[in-house]
Amino acid sequence: MTTDLSRRGFLAGGGTAAVTTFGFNLEAATAVAKELKIARTTQTHSVCPYCAVGCSVVIHTLGDKARNVKPAVVHIEGDPESPINRGTLCSKGASLKEFVNSDLRLTRPKYRAPGAADWKEISWEEAFEKMARRMKETRDAGFEEKDSQGRTVNRLANLAMIGGCTDTNEVNYLLGKFRFGLGVLGYENQARL
Numbered sequence: 001m002t003t004d005l006s007r008r009g010f011l012a013g014g015g016t017a018a019v020t021t022f023g024f025n026l027e028a029a030t031a032v033a034k035e036l037k038i039a040r041t042t043q044t045h046s047v048c049p050y051c052a053v054g055c056s057v058v059i060h061t062l063g064d065k066a067r068n069v070k071p072a073v074v075h076i077e078g079d080p081e082s083p084i085n086r087g088t089l090c091s092k093g094a095s096l097k098e099f100v101n102s103d104l105r106l107t108r109p110k111y112r113a114p115g116a117a118d119w120k121e122i123s124w125e126e127a128f129e130k131m132a133r134r135m136k137e138t139r140d141a142g143f144e145e146k147d148s149q150g151r152t153v154n155r156l157a158n159l160a161m162i163g164g165c166t167d168t169n170e171v172n173y174l175l176g177k178f179r180f181g182l183g184v185l186g187y188e189n190q191a192r193l
């Protein structure tokens with residue numbers, strides 16, 4: 001086999017081009033390697049939690065269906081069907097897999113009692129109970145039925161709510177119902193979905 005590959009062409013083309021030129025076609029091997037990374041994964045559509053752009057992501061999880069295997073997130077990529085990011089992610093979003101798999105990631109609620117120096121892990125039930133109790137006490141202490149001129153306002157100015165960038169329209173709709181039901185005026189949300 002003859003080749004007209006120059007030294008400059010070899011260097012500019014990189015290994016793949018060079019090997020292809022020398023008679024090896026790496027397309028099949030490359031395709032297999034690509035397939036292996038996400039082969040047999042379960043795909044879950046979600047939203048990047050980092051900023052208000054709200055890029056959609058596809059999370060690839062391995063092991064969901066196998067016995068005695070702990071599911072593991074092996075790959076996260078931009079969702080090509082999203083009109084927001086069209087399959088792309090910024091460098092922060094592209095590092096999402098490390099965030100999900102980090103040992104430092106909080107997955108359980110923590111509580112630091114008044115005056116205590118340390119946080120202790122509590123159950124979700126205990127966390128919900130504590131939040132509900134504090135909201136009730138705060139509302140009881142701050143609810144205004146009438147303003148200074150006797151007009152009905154039914155408002156709560158001593159409690160505010162914030163949302164996150166992964167809150168969807170549906171979540172925000174429910175949050176709106178919830179806060180108006182309580183009389184909460186202060187509300188901010190990063191979500192632009």
Ligand code: SF4
Pocket residue numbers: 048049050051052053054055085088089090091092093094
């Ligand atoms: S991928 Fe980047 S731009 Fe998109 S939501 Fe995440 S942090 Fe924001």
